[in-house]
Ligand code: C2O
Ligand code: CU
């Protein structure tokens with residue numbers, strides 16, 4: 001067996017672009033993750049998703065999106081059937097500005113019904129792209145909305161109950177960049193693809209014929225579908241040549257289920273400047289950051305020392321009371337780690353401005369404004385291993401015909417999320433960007449002080465969120481809240497709320 005380490009060692013030493021990157025089977029593949037037989041690929045330069053600004057038609061920025069089938073080559077000589085938007089795998093980065101009117105024309109040609117959801121955007125429920133906005137095969141869906149967001153990176157993906165897991169896994173996802181006045185004034189790296197780089201992390205498993213392996217057995221559902229190969233913008237272990245001293249990385253955990261703790265192989269510090277829904281008030285220095293599925297972070301890394309450095313992941317237990325090192329953690333492959341991006345600083349690099357100490361201003365969360373507190377209990381029940389598991393919120397599995405919660409527009413509420421299961425669940429709430437008040441009564445760490453739309457709730461944890469509902473009402477069409485482990489979502493860990501006038 002070769003070692004991928006040896007291959008990369010050669011690559012770093014000689015800078016040879018011909019070094020191959022092998023993907024090996026490992027012990028997890030014998031269990032719940034199917035194994036790829038040592039597929040290999042040459043180290044390639046990172047693909048940056050195409051930046052799409054759309055077309056302004058009578059004052060409305062219009063994006064024509066085609067959900068389609070394709071074939072991708074993640075490994076040399078190996079073809080993988082995939083799904084994409086305006087391409088074979090994933091979709092373009094949609095760029096829009098706060099205050100603009102936007103129209104999407106989404107055509108579905110994937111061979112089955114689907115939806116496209118704008119994750120993190122504050123929109124009317126009818127434009128949300130959730131499970132109620134189904135696009136039949138061959139149809140076009142054209143929602144229109146205005147962009148009411150702080151500048152950040154959002155994303156879009158299929159939300160087709162109960163097929164979200166397999167559809168996203170096949171490739172139905174892409175990024176959204178929103179700009180605004182306040183952020184454009186800041187001197188931050190913002191040259192797309194040059195010093196402002198989106199990175200979507202997705203683990204995948206492969207069958208021997210090169211197709212994706214997507215398991216539907218109970219362990220795959222319980223643990224969420226995980227793989228032993230990491231794709232970064234749809235590539236295996238890419239490299240990036242840095243032409244500036246500072247690089248802004250916009251990280252999205254676009255995986256179905258796996259959590260990642262991300263940092264650099266030399267332990268260098270970096271600055272986190274943003275979370276899901278916007279910039280933080282102030283940057284802060286750290287060496288590692290953990291992202292659950294659907295969470296985003298913006299970081300700035302300094303490569304002015306000219307040394308190659310690798311972004312990688314570290315083991316991230318997500319197995320609760322049995323412990324990361326226990327049976328459960330092993331089954332889940334919690335201790336697998338991945339190389340994300342090999343950063344090679346160019347000999348000639350442009351200088352970058354120093355990151356401002358103060359980024360934006362956010363209102364201080366005022367829990368006293370809340371008109372009420374709602375409790376949500378996330379549970380996994382039944383005989384999981386025997387195939388009879390249940391995935392619920394407040395004891396209920398998702399029912400498209402049941403409205404679980406009704407909130408009033410122009411009010412603020414506290415949502416208290418509790419987790420009585422043995423795994424951490426990333427809870428995502430549509431329509432809003434919320435603030436985290438506390439975790440078991442303790443104020444959140446700096447990376448969680450900004451705008452969030454997805455929050456990890458650990459076993460036995462009680463997380464309080466402050467949410468304000470504004471602008472849009474619809475008594476009939478609900479928004480979703482759900483676990484963003486897509487297999488849990490598809491299995492019912494989701495509820496619906498409406499916003500009423
Ligand atoms: Cu990322 Cu309900 O979605
Ligand atoms: Cu969403």
Ligand code: CU
Nearest residue numbers: 425483485488
């Ligand atoms: Cu979950």
